[in-house]
Amino acid sequence: MGNLDYEQFISFLKQELESNDDKMLNDIETLVEFFEEYPPEELEDDVDSDYAKEEIERIANEEIITLLPKLKQNEKTWLTVENGKLKLLPCMDDEENSKTLNQELTDDELLLSEKHYDTLDKNDRESLLTLYDHKYLVYGTIEEKFELLEKLFNSYKYLDEKDHNYLTFIEKISVLVRDNKDKDFYKSSYKYHEDAAKYYRKKYDHEESALQFKQAAEIVASLLEAETENVEDFKCISLKLVRAMRIQYEACGDEENASKAFIEENRLNRLMLGKSEKSWIHIISDNCQNPIKVAMSACWLVIFSTVIFSLTGIETGSEAQSLLYGNKDWYIILWDSFYFSIVTFTTLGYGDFSPGEGLSRLIANMVSIFGLLLSSLFLVTLVRKYGR
Incomplete structure (x- = not known):
């Protein structure tokens, strides 16, 4: 979906559904309206022309093919996608969700979900991922979803060789954390991307490792802007992540991003030492990178x-x-x-x-x-x- 910012579209869709009396919208019409409000770069200067309108309709028809399956997979807890309609599901509070989850879990599933992470084997982890998709996503509260994924993380964390389900798990916990930035667990969510980055580093996939370190660094940067406590700790973590990101970019030959990371690394290092963000050598040369x-x-x-x-x-x-x-x-x-x-x-x-x-x-x-x-x-x- 090269022309569609998925997160921006989800935010737009939620606003439109909540303001609609029927809580239901036509999928293609909604996508066209989204592109009219947030047009692709090549159409920004001439969005009202007939050509732009035709292009927006063409792009919307192309994007809808891949968008609908993604909505069905990722947004099924609050959205129904069928027969060309996008319908907002009635929401339940956490207490109702919790009761529903307990009612939906079988005795075996309940026993599995209550297992300590130290006792989980490969089959247990795979079963928990399946359980998360089929039961927790639909009936669980945010806290219950996180508790299950955190258990999986702890189980995976100390494994020398992670199985093929590890990356699936990382994607799921990243989505949950990204959609709940107001929760306390967001403050430690950088560690999931950091762990994934180390996994890719062991596989010598330096580019993907750098991207994971970058996502972890972005989370810590957002915390630095919002937090008034533990600022020094977050500065240390941010510096460590940015340095690791720079090394991975260098290893995969991405000189441009390695240069940007080096500049940010020097900025953070100066802040750690209590100096101003930019030195004279940064002002005239971007720390010898420009x-x-x-x-x-x-x-x-x-x-x-x-x-x-x-x-x-x-x-x-x-x-x-x-x-x-x-x-x-x-x-x-x-x-x-x-x-x-x-x-x-x-x-x-x-x-x-x-x-x-x-x-x-x-x-x-x-x-x-x-x-x-x-x-x-x-x-x-x-x-x-x-x-x-």
């Missing part, structure tokens, strides 16, 4: 010094020239000042021009020093970015 930014800094320095030299004056032999005095045309003075700035920045020192008195000499000294620093920094950023 050679273009260094080149732009050098260009601005040359332009600035050109203006200063054209006003304060430069000398050639016994003759001085400036926009404020002398007989040369302004464009010649600017060109000579630009030339002198480049020569000074690169420390070539041809000798055909020299700075004037006072401020001109001070600027010439600064330009030559910063020229050495920026030239060296430019080479460092090239090696760090492309020779990792």
Whole structure:
């Protein structure tokens, strides 16, 4: 579903269903309305045209094919999908759900669900995943769903070799946590993605490992924005996750994302040390990750010094020239000042021009020093970015 933001659509669908008197909507019409409100990028500038309307209908008809099965699988606790209709199920409170779950579970299923995680074997875990899909998702409260999945997590956590159901479990607990960010268990939900990342790392699937570390880091970042307590602990966790993510991106050769992770790692490290988020080297080079930014800094320095030299004056032999005095045309003075700035920045020192008195000499000294620093920094950023 390349054109559809699934989470955004679910939020839109819930609002539309709740505002509808019948609590029921036509599936394709609802999808068209969604794309009209949140159009694909290529249609954002011309959403009211006939062409855009035709494209939205075409895209909606393509997306509905994969959307409906996903809705049936993921949203069956609150939504009915049948005969071209999307219908909101009547909600039950947690107490009613709990009673219903206990009534629906057989004696064997109840015994299985009450087993300690240390005693679960491969068959038990597979049976619990099936039980979760068929009974807990439909009848269980949020707490009961989480309790079962947490038990599975603890069972999987200390296994040296995880079975094929592990990734299915990770997907289920990730969905539950994502949909319940207001619950207390969300604060520790980063550990599920972190554990999955370690699993992929063992399999040498570095790209998927990096993505899992990224999701874990994003959860901790959201907690840092919202939390007033345990901030330092979350900073330490965030730094650890971002560093692990950067290493995995490097291992799979994704230099762009590795560079972004390195910048974030340095930012977090400075915060841990009680410093400002950005150092001077970050401002002019993104922590030696952005050679273009260094080149732009050098260009601005040359332009600035050109203006200063054209006003304060430069000398050639016994003759001085400036926009404020002398007989040369302004464009010649600017060109000579630009030339002198480049020569000074690169420390070539041809000798055909020299700075004037006072401020001109001070600027010439600064330009030559910063020229050495920026030239060296430019080479460092090239090696760090492309020779990792």
